[in-house]
Structures are given as C-alpha cells and as structure tokens.
Amino acid sequence: MRNGKAQVMIMKKSKMILSVLLAAAVLASCFVFNAFAADSKLNSGEPEEHTHNFVEKSRTDATCTSSGEIVYECSECGEPKIDFLDILGHDMVYHAGVDPTCTSKGTREHWHCLRCGKDFLDQSGDTFIEKEDTVLDKLDHMHQSFGKTVSATCFYAGSVAGEKCTVCGKIFKKSSVVPKKAFGKIKLKKGKNSFTASWKKVSKAKGYQLKYSLKKSFKKAKSKTLKGKKLTVKSLKSKKTYYVKVRAFTKINGKKVYSGWSKVGKVKVK
Ligand SMILES: [Zn+2]
Ligand SMILES: [Zn+2]
Ligand SMILES: [Zn+2]
Incomplete structure (x- = not known):
C-alpha cells in the first residue's frame, strides 16, 4: 500500500515539472522570434505597414456568357489582387414570328441580343440560330x-x-x-360582159355576200348572196373595170355574223 501511494506522488510531481518546462520553452521561443523579427525589420528598411497601391495589370471584360476579371498588383510589394466581373447575360429583344407569303419573306420567332448581336430561338439564349436562318423564304406563287x-x-x-x-x-x-382571221384574196377572171369570182372556202360559213361596183368607193354597188365559193356575174358593161369584194357569213346563236371583207379585186370586162 505504501509503495503504491509513493508511486502516485512521483507521477504527480513529474507532471508538474513537465508543464513548467513546456511553459518555459514557449516563452523562450517567443523571445527568440521577436528578437529575430525586430532584427529583420531593421535590416530591410521597409515600412512596418503600408496601404497597398494596386495597379491594374490586365483586364478581361465580362461578356453575355462569361465572367471577366481585373488583375491588380501592388506597386510597392507585388501583392496580387483579382476582381471578378459578373457574367452580363444577354440583353434580349423579342422578334415575333411572321409567316412568309408569296410576296414577302417571313420571320422565325426569335430573340436578338443587343449586346453580342447574336440570335436565339429561346429567351434564355440556349439555342443559337444564324442570322440568315431567322428569315423565312417567300412561298411559291399559286x-x-x-x-x-x-x-x-x-x-x-x-x-x-x-x-x-x-x-x-x-x-x-x-x-x-x-383577232378575227382575214378573209383572204379573191380571184377574178374576166369574161364576155362578165367576170367570174372565186375564193377559198371559209370554214363554218353558211354563205357568202359578193359586192361589185364601177367605183373604187363601192358607190352604187350591187350585191349577190350565194352558198358556193364561185360566182359568175353576167350582163356587165364591156370594157369597164369592176371592183369586187366578198365576205362570208354564218349563224352564231341564231344571229347572222359576217366575216371581214376580202381584199378588193378589180377586173376589166371584155
Ligand atoms: Zn503592397
Ligand atoms: Zn448576348
Ligand atoms: Zn402570289
């Protein structure tokens, strides 16, 4: 029992000694460090404290989609400092969709960023679209x-x-x-106190009207109506020149319709 007590006492004593030694060691190291610090200050000649004089070294501007930064450095001690610039985000303007027609181009619904000038299919700017693709081509005419x-x-x-x-x-x-088809030419053949007129058959003609006169103006002209395409006019004055023209007629919806006159022909009767 005695031995046990004595052992406990020794342990307590040695603990005390240990803590005293530790405290002494801390004090000593503090003293040495302070002395060293004071010594180095004296040697360098720098001011003990200074307000950093930050000078801009480089700048990366923020964009719609990326952050920027400004890098500074203290002109006194070279201490760096970085200021981060926030992402700007797009400055969107909405363009409504317009259907194209056969006379005007259309527009695809999109958003245009005033800052970066890019176009997007969504307001958040996730889906980029080429400028030319925002235009919808004209439709074909019908x-x-x-x-x-x-x-x-x-x-x-x-x-x-x-x-x-x-x-x-x-x-x-x-x-x-x-325009109406022209009648065409008239063929004239002289005879004794007569002439014979003939012409090409006119399609769908019901008949023909022939006019002849001693005057070019067809004053006092005489008229003959016939079905065929040839007519001999008799009992004429001999050695006289006659002017002759002919036209065709038909019936359209019960109405008599004439063709134009043929060219005027002339014939000198025997
Ligand atoms: Zn500094
Ligand atoms: Zn943008
Ligand atoms: Zn059209």
Missing part, C-alpha cells in the same frame, strides 16, 4: 390559268388564256385576244 383559249375564225376573235397567282393576283401571262 399558278392558275384564267380566261379561255379559243382559236380565232373569220367570224370571231379568239383568245389565249392567261396565268396568274390565285393568292396575290400577280399576272405571269396576260390573257390576250387573237
């Missing part, structure tokens, strides 16, 4: 013919159908009128 295509005859004019766009009305081909 071609359709108008008017009739009718061939001309000696009795009525014909026409050619036109072509236009049914949407905007633009005319690609005008509808045009084809």
Whole structure:
C-alpha cells in the first residue's frame, strides 16, 4: 500500500515539472522570434505597414456568357489582387414570328441580343440560330390559268388564256385576244360582159355576200348572196373595170355574223 501511494506522488510531481518546462520553452521561443523579427525589420528598411497601391495589370471584360476579371498588383510589394466581373447575360429583344407569303419573306420567332448581336430561338439564349436562318423564304406563287383559249375564225376573235397567282393576283401571262382571221384574196377572171369570182372556202360559213361596183368607193354597188365559193356575174358593161369584194357569213346563236371583207379585186370586162 505504501509503495503504491509513493508511486502516485512521483507521477504527480513529474507532471508538474513537465508543464513548467513546456511553459518555459514557449516563452523562450517567443523571445527568440521577436528578437529575430525586430532584427529583420531593421535590416530591410521597409515600412512596418503600408496601404497597398494596386495597379491594374490586365483586364478581361465580362461578356453575355462569361465572367471577366481585373488583375491588380501592388506597386510597392507585388501583392496580387483579382476582381471578378459578373457574367452580363444577354440583353434580349423579342422578334415575333411572321409567316412568309408569296410576296414577302417571313420571320422565325426569335430573340436578338443587343449586346453580342447574336440570335436565339429561346429567351434564355440556349439555342443559337444564324442570322440568315431567322428569315423565312417567300412561298411559291399559286399558278392558275384564267380566261379561255379559243382559236380565232373569220367570224370571231379568239383568245389565249392567261396565268396568274390565285393568292396575290400577280399576272405571269396576260390573257390576250387573237383577232378575227382575214378573209383572204379573191380571184377574178374576166369574161364576155362578165367576170367570174372565186375564193377559198371559209370554214363554218353558211354563205357568202359578193359586192361589185364601177367605183373604187363601192358607190352604187350591187350585191349577190350565194352558198358556193364561185360566182359568175353576167350582163356587165364591156370594157369597164369592176371592183369586187366578198365576205362570208354564218349563224352564231341564231344571229347572222359576217366575216371581214376580202381584199378588193378589180377586173376589166371584155
Ligand atoms: Zn503592397
Ligand atoms: Zn448576348
Ligand atoms: Zn402570289
């Protein structure tokens, strides 16, 4: 029992000694460090404290999508400092979609950033689109013919159908009128106190009207109506020149319709 107590006492004593030694060591090291610090200050000659004089060394501006930074350095001690610049984000302007037509281009709905000048399909700027792709091409015209295509005859004019766009009305081909066909030439053969006139058959003609006169102006002209394409006019004055013309007629919707006159022919009767 005695031995045990003595052992405890020794342990307590040695602990005390250890802590005293430790405290002494700390004090000593403090003293040495202070002395050293004071010594180095004396040797360098630098001021003990200074306000850093930061000078800008480089700058990277922030953009719509990336942050920037300004790097400074103290002109006195070279201490660096960095200021970070926040991402700016896009400055979006909305462009509504416009459907293209056959006369005007359309616009795809998009957002345009005033800062970086880029275009996007969404307001957040996630989907980039090329400037030219924001434009929608014009649509094709809707071609359709108008008017009739009718061939001309000696009795009525014909026409050619036109072509236009049914949407905007633009005319690609005008509808045009084809004039009546001319009657053509008359053939004249002189005879004794007579002449014989003949001409080419006119398609769809119901008959012909022939006029003849001693005057070029057809004053006091005489008229003959016939079905055929040849006529001999008799009992004429001999050695006289007669002016002759002919035209055809037909019936359209119950109405008599004439062709134009043939060219005037002349014949000197025997
Ligand atoms: Zn400094
Ligand atoms: Zn932008
Ligand atoms: Zn059109």
